[in-house]
Amino acid sequence: MTKIEKIFDFLDQKFPNAHCELNYSKDYELLIAVVLSAQATDKSVNLVTKKLFETYPTLLSLASSHPEDIEKIIHSVGLSKTKSKNVVSLSKELIDRFDGKVPSSRLDLMSLPGVGRKTANVVRIEYFKIPEIPVDTHVERVSKRLGLAKEGDDVLEVENKLRRKIPKERLIKAHHQLIFFGRYLCKSQNPLCKECPLKDLCKVYKKLALKSK
Numbered sequence: 434m435t436k437i438e439k440i441f442d443f444l445d446q447k448f449p450n451a452h453c454e455l456n457y458s459k460d461y462e463l464l465i466a467v468v469l470s471a472q473a474t475d476k477s478v479n480l481v482t483k484k485l486f487e488t489y490p491t492l493l494s495l496a497s498s499h500p501e502d503i504e505k506i507i508h509s510v511g512l513s514k515t516k517s518k519n520v521v522s523l524s525k526e527l528i529d530r531f532d533g534k535v536p537s538s539r540l541d542l543m544s545l546p547g548v549g550r551k552t553a554n555v556v557r558i559e560y561f562k563i564p565e566i567p568v569d570t571h572v573e574r575v576s577k578r579l580g581l582a583k584e585g586d587d588v589l590e591v592e593n594k595l596r597r598k599i600p601k602e603r604l605i606k607a608h609h610q611l612i613f614f615g616r617y618l619c620k621s622q623n624p625l626c627k628e629c630p631l632k633d634l635c636k637v638y639k640k641l642a643l644k645s646k
């Protein structure tokens with residue numbers, strides 16, 4: 434069994450229904466939720482987007498709003514000054530440049546305020562079901578721990594390595610499973626190594642075991 438098969442056999446058993454945990458009902462709501470999720474948990478984003486999309490129920494109402502008013506609602510997710518400006522600007526640009534529809538092209542998405550490569554890729558896989566492997570903090574950490582990427586690799590190198598190693602047809606599921614694995618088991622601090630059957634592949638576990646000898 435290859436390393437990839439071993440990892441995803443386990444993840445298929447452990448997280449068969451891994452999915453995006455951001456709440457949304459419209460394309461622009463997903464885009465805004467992903468923009469707000471930078472350095473914030475999905476749970477904290479869901480709390481503020483509920484109020485945000487109730488207060489401003491259309492893209493036009495968001496585009497016509499004042500960043501200071503948005504900031505009051507999204508304050509708890511952090512970086513709220515920048516994020517509130519981006520929410521208003523990207524809403525305006527979606528209306529002005531894209532007829533009010535979130536574009537599927539990565540370049541078009543990345544031309545919007547506050548939208549980087551990871552955000553664009555999340556929208557592409559979640560809304561448009563285009564095979565991508567967005568690399569967030571969880572995906573980067575667990576990929577390096579499991580030896581799918583090297584410690585010194587930057588985010589784009591990790592993405593390219595995962596894209597080469599994981600079969601295209603399971604990239605979307607793999608993305609969600611790696612996030613769940615990092616979020617609930619292979620945590621940044623205090624990973625639950627006792628429950629993990631991937632110890633023999635893990636660089637961190639080997640180092641911890643050597644230290645404790």
Ligand code: SF4
Binds near residue numbers: 620
């Ligand atoms: S052994 Fe621990 S650190 Fe290594 S992959 Fe498993 S949970 Fe993560």
